């Protein structure tokens with residue numbers, strides 16, 4: 379059953395004298411208890427998509443069109459007061475930089491307890507005991523002592539755990555985790571992802587996970603959406619994406635993973651593959667100027683989204699119904 383259905387979402391961003399559609403007519407859904415990975419290079423539209431779901435897109439970005447159906451109700455038409463009640467209680471978000479998201483002047487335990495007081499209307503003592511339980515659940519040693527700490531007294535990994543504790547404090551139906559391990563070392567990174575996966579099973583929530591790390595995606599996600607230039611160019615179950623990816627960009631991305639895997643035991647950093655700027659104004663496929671399989675039509679016509687198998691969609695002329703070209707190495 380679908381928890382979230384994003385339909386035809388477009389977000390625009392002004393640049394100089396033009397307006398770029400940085401997220402362009404994307405659609406995807408998240409089922410209950412499902413983990414969806416959103417992958418792609420920086421600037422592909424992942425974070426804009428995530429913030430649009432919560433209608434937290436910052437000016438001058440603007441949600442142009444679309445529907446964001448959560449429990450079948452469109453978040454884009456709700457008044458801000460109703461959205462505020464949903465944020466943090468039904469949908470929580472973990473941001474990239476935990477230190478900048480925590481209040482530096484407030485004890486971390488009180489910040490978690492505050493979430494319980496606001497969203498669950500708990501009294502002070504109950505909120506504190508729940509916050510202590512949550513600190514324990516996210517693996518913070520000596521929760522009583524850490525409850526009294528200020529963010530600057532904790533390591534980056536501990537702050538990220540506090541952020542996760544805050545995000546989970548109200549048993550959200552959906553957790554949006556945007557590069558939740560940025561700036562953390564590899565060991566802590568693995569622990570944070572293990573923790574999210576464990577808690578996802580325990581609490582039974584759905585997760586939209588944005589990450590550059592395809593190794594983490596392989597271990598954590600049920601399905602994956604690959605973004606390029608503001609489009610979802612391919613979406614499929616995890617096995618399909620890793621074994622039978624179709625889109626030339628997905629092949630490039632996963633091919634890079636395999637190459638880097640041989641060198642660095644799976645520690646992929648897509649930033650190492652510097653992409654050229656995306657031409658948002660192109661009439662055709664936005665990947666055309668990098669695509670080894672591009673042909674004339676790709677530069678003039680936007681490719682449609684084609685379903686190539688159950689639950690597997692590809693946005694590429696090669697896989698359009700009736701097109702016999704669809705065989706690339």
Ligand code: SF4
Pocket residue numbers: 625626627663664665666667669670671672673676681693694695696
């Ligand atoms: Fe390549 Fe053309 Fe497919 Fe775009 S539509 S990915 S340019 S083959």
